[in-house]
Amino acid sequence: MTTPPPLRDMIAEYGLRADKSFGQHFLLDLNLTGKIASLCEDVSDVTLIEVGPGPGGLTRPLLELGPKRMVAIEMDRRFIPALEATGEYYATPFEIIEGDALKVDEAAIIGDGPAIIASNLPYNVGTPLFIKWLKADPVFWRRLVLMFQKEVAERIVAPVGSKSYGRLAILTAAVARARIVLKAPARAFTPPPKVESAVIVVEPLPEGQRFTDLAAVEAVTESAFGQRRKTLRKSLGVAAGRANTSSETLLTAAGIDPGARAETIPPDGFFALAKAWRAARG
Structure with a gap:
């Protein structure tokens, strides 16, 4: 593996800008992206899926983990050439799917074996994507490492009786355990969003403990x-x-x-x- 050029240089080279209509905010803080990737833990036997990689800020440390295989799902074709160029610097088998993650059949993508999803989720589709993965039958993922708006993350992990407790916390509790593990200030993103963000780790309950309806x-x-x-x-x-x-x-x-x-x-x-x-x- 050789070292890819600095991310900011690649963004400039390919003329990339965040598109607010897609809820895009580039995560360029190398310390933070490294911490997020480390939350995936052992990926040697998994297909690692990243949704909405954008210019590849989180993609790089995920590839460095050395998963069995990595798949990036990106619907904004402007980023595809930069992602392809990034993948060439790593030994990990790397596939890019251009498409809407809400319509992608992840189970078909991964085939046999477990998957881990890691993503700085676009703000405008984060909750629908998360609910889609909760509803997956069978559950194809071993772990979800996801960045949301802080308010959404708090709704996912909210305890009964709290102001944030509601439908999202109950749906999550039906099939999984979730916890907030990192918080990210707005200044970690380019352009900075108006809200803070948080990273959650979600792991499925044992099959016999899930409520499936x-x-x-x-x-x-x-x-x-x-x-x-x-x-x-x-x-x-x-x-x-x-x-x-x-x-x-x-x-x-x-x-x-x-x-x-x-x-x-x-x-x-x-x-x-x-x-x-x-x-x-x-």
Whole structure:
């Protein structure tokens, strides 16, 4: 392996600029990108997937880890030549897929064996991508190392009763454990965003501990948290109507006080509610 030119030089050479319409902010802090890559830990037996690599700030330390194989998914074709040039400096088999990560079938890409996804996610698609990976069946990833807006990261790891607790934390808890491991100031990016960012590590629960009916979880949490200030007896009405039953019936079946509010119910309570909703819906 030889050393690629400095990232800023490559950005200048290829005339690259961040496009706000794609939620792009270049991560050029070498200390930070190195720390993020290290969170992947042992990658010797995995396909390492990076989504939205842009000019390759995180791509370089990921390639240096020496994964069995690395795949970068980038929908902005302006970055493809720079990424191709970067890959030539490393021994790791490196493939670039030009396309929308929301439409890519990751399981088909990786084939046999586990995958790790590491990404400085574009702000405008970070949450949909994360939910897509949570819903993957079977779960194809061994670990997710993802940078989000700090507010989104806090919603993912939020404990019951907190202001950030809601649908995202419950969906995450259904299939995985997540924790915030790094925070990144706006000045680490070019151009600097208006918000701070944070990196989370997500690992799937053992198969027997996952709650897999995420469609039902989404139905009851969307209804319950749609009117946070109301009791579940009232806020659950939309979901109950979809199942041709009453809020009271669903809550009683789940063993939940109809007078409680959504933010006071732990994930297990919502999983019980999701089961009751699915049973009523048939």
